[in-house]
Amino acid sequence: MVALAGAVAPVLAQDTATITVRKGDRVSLALASLGGVSGPAVTKVLQNDLDLAGWFQLVPAAQASYTVGGTAGGGSLQGKVTDGAGSVVLSKTYTGDDRSMAHEFADDVVETLTGNKGIATTKIAFVGTGSGAKEIYLADYDGDNSRRLTSDRSISVAPSLGPGARNLAYTGYQGGYPDVYVIDVATGARNRVINAPGTNSGAAVSPDGGRMALTMSKDGNPEIYVTGLRGGGAKRLTRTSGVESSPTWSPDGGELIYSSDDGGSPQLYRISAGGGSPRQIPTGQGYCTDPSWSPDGKKVAFTVRSGGGFSVAVMDVAGGAARIVASGQNPVWGRGGRHLIFSSGSSLNLLDVPTGRTTTIVSGLGKVSEPTWSF
Amino acid sequence: MRLLPYVQLFAAAALALATVSCKTNPKDEFAGVDGDFVSGVPLPSRQDGAAFMGGNVAKGQFPPVQFGYDSFEVSPSELSKVQAVAEAMKGSRSDMIIAGFTDERGTEEYNRGLGERRALAVREVLISQGVSGGRVQTVSFGEEMPIDSGGGEAAWAANRRAEFGVIR
Numbered sequence: 261m262v263a264l265a266g267a268v269a270p271v272l273a274q275d276t277a278t279i280t281v282r283k284g285d286r287v288s289l290a291l292a293s294l295g296g297v298s299g300p301a302v303t304k305v306l307q308n309d310l311d312l313a314g315w316f317q318l319v320p321a322a323q324a325s326y327t328v329g330g331t332a333g334g335g336s337l338q339g340k341v342t343d344g345a346g347s348v349v350l351s352k353t354y355t356g357d358d359r360s361m362a363h364e365f366a367d368d369v370v371e372t373l374t375g376n377k378g379i380a381t382t383k384i385a386f387v388g389t390g391s392g393a394k395e396i397y398l399a400d401y402d403g404d405n406s407r408r409l410t411s412d413r414s415i416s417v418a419p420s421l422g423p424g425a426r427n428l429a430y431t432g433y434q435g436g437y438p439d440v441y442v443i444d445v446a447t448g449a450r451n452r453v454i455n456a457p458g459t460n461s462g463a464a465v466s467p468d469g470g471r472m473a474l475t476m477s478k479d480g481n482p483e484i485y486v487t488g489l490r491g492g493g494a495k496r497l498t499r500t501s502g503v504e505s506s507p508t509w510s511p512d513g514g515e516l517i518y519s520s521d522d523g524g525s526p527q528l529y530r531i532s533a534g535g536g537s538p539r540q541i542p543t544g545q546g547y548c549t550d551p552s553w554s555p556d557g558k559k560v561a562f563t564v565r566s567g568g569g570f571s572v573a574v575m576d577v578a579g580g581a582a583r584i585v586a587s588g589q590n591p592v593w594g595r596g597g598r599h600l601i602f603s604s605g606s607s608l609n610l611l612d613v614p615t616g617r618t619t620t621i622v623s624g625l626g627k628v629s630e631p632t633w634s635f
Numbered sequence: 636m637r638l639l640p641y642v643q644l645f646a647a648a649a650l651a652l653a654t655v656s657c658k659t660n661p662k663d664e665f666a667g668v669d670g671d672f673v674s675g676v677p678l679p680s681r682q683d684g685a686a687f688m689g690g691n692v693a694k695g696q697f698p699p700v701q702f703g704y705d706s707f708e709v710s711p712s713e714l715s716k717v718q719a720v721a722e723a724m725k726g727s728r729s730d731m732i733i734a735g736f737t738d739e740r741g742t743e744e745y746n747r748g749l750g751e752r753r754a755l756a757v758r759e760v761l762i763s764q765g766v767s768g769g770r771v772q773t774v775s776f777g778e779e780m781p782i783d784s785g786g787g788e789a790a791w792a793a794n795r796r797a798e799f800g801v802i803r
Contacts, residue, residue: 461747
């Protein structure tokens with residue numbers, strides 16, 4: 261909303277006061293409407309992408325450090341970014357449908373001007389109850405293009421997207437027990453990869469796409485295991501009498517953070533993905549579940565119980581105080597480590613952590629929960 | 636630590652029983668892969684076609700075991716329910732599936748783990764009462780399929796449970 265107001269308001273200075281970060285933290289950017297047959301459609305998507313990216317303050321051209329423009333039509337987009345002196349800092353041609361071309365251009369703008377990875381080309385998956393049962397849905401990062409991936413009419417939950425959203429692991433009950441299935445997203449081919457005795461759930465695909473970490477109870481207690489993506493070679497990492505759940509990978513795939521209630525209430529721990537001794541991460545919170553390790557490796561987001569409700573907290577993995585950033589649960593980091601997506605009943609929300617700005621991206625699909633976000 | 640002392644005591648005996656009673660589906664590749672199970676008796680292989688929500692499992696023959704909030708302890712007041720099941724199983728050849736459930740509060744995946752831990756806690760009591768661990772499978776439904784979907788303390792208390800399903 262801030263960016264839209266800035267683009268049309270004659271006096272910019274009044275709008276900057278509504279932004280909670282200092283103006284200097286963001287790059288001022290002008291978006292010139294793109295020419296060509298597809299110009300209006302691409303411009304609309306691009307505007308939303310650059311707005312949600314968080315790195316930019318969209319302003320009129322006269323106040324902008326950079327101007328984004330180009331032409332689009334016939335399945336191609338010629339994108340261009342110029343600086344205040346008129347020098348071209350990015351010029352690139354994209355092909356595809358309007359939305360995907362705009363998303364690719366937006367991510368290139370982010371990377372060129374900030375050095376960070378953008379989120380516009382990423383995918384999300386989540387659980388929705390809109391069909392009457394819990395099923396897995398896949399969508400663009402902004403909630404558009406959503407489609408139902410499963411039609412099991414059972415209980416399909418705990419999705420985890422692999423790198424590039426090429427595959428998705430989830431927990432399905434259609435066999436009578438919670439088992440782990442992996443879907444090849446492009447072909448729709450699905451395989452049950454883990455059906456050990458007891459409960460198998462919460463598989464998290466590793467950053468390199470080759471392994472999964474999950475909870476299995478086959479040895480008599482819910483513990484964290486690491487397996488291959490096809491379920492083989494299960495290696496047990498934890499040994500407690502409590503409940504271990506929700507492992508999340510470090511960006512280099514070398515470590516995991518998970519939740520364990522072995523100390524009496526669920527707390528966060530980190531452990532080498534190869535095994536070893538777990539170390540508790542002190543959070544100062546009494547109930548900590550659902551951790552998500554940030555792509556830069558520095559932060560962890562998780563769900564805490566506060567009062568009668570549940571909130572999203574963020575803290576440095578190295579230690580420090582947990583900061584409550586939103587009311588809701590199931591936080592997951594996006595590529596670049598700037599945004600979280602979290603659930604709150606019937607909606608999924610995109611949170612720009614530095615500014616605190618929250619945008620609803622999914623609603624109208626019943627109760628939605630357990631988002632996962634591709635890198 | 637909430638280690639239940641009898642678990643370790645009975646682990647070896649139960650394992651022996653499990654080996655003896657292993658029958659319909661003797662694939663034991665899952666059990667005790669690492670050779671050390673600190674806090675539980677490995678689960679037997681699933682019996683083909685036997686699922687808790689399936690037609691070949693009789694539910695409701697025994698009252699469910701109820702739990703406190705965020706707890707998997709079988710409280711003294713609930714113990715007699717499990718003891719009655721143990722006695723019935725010792726006089727029967729039917730095997731059992733225990734299904735664990737939680738209330739709707741908290742995160743879904745933790746609740747799946749908590750439901751499984753509740754089912755396993757009940758299984759551990761059965762084992763301590765002399766039932767072979769090889770006869771008892773577990774499954775967690777987490778916060779799915781509540782007894783009472785109304786919300787509020789009474790509903791939540793009813794939903795925190797472990798149910799018994801007798802394999803026909």
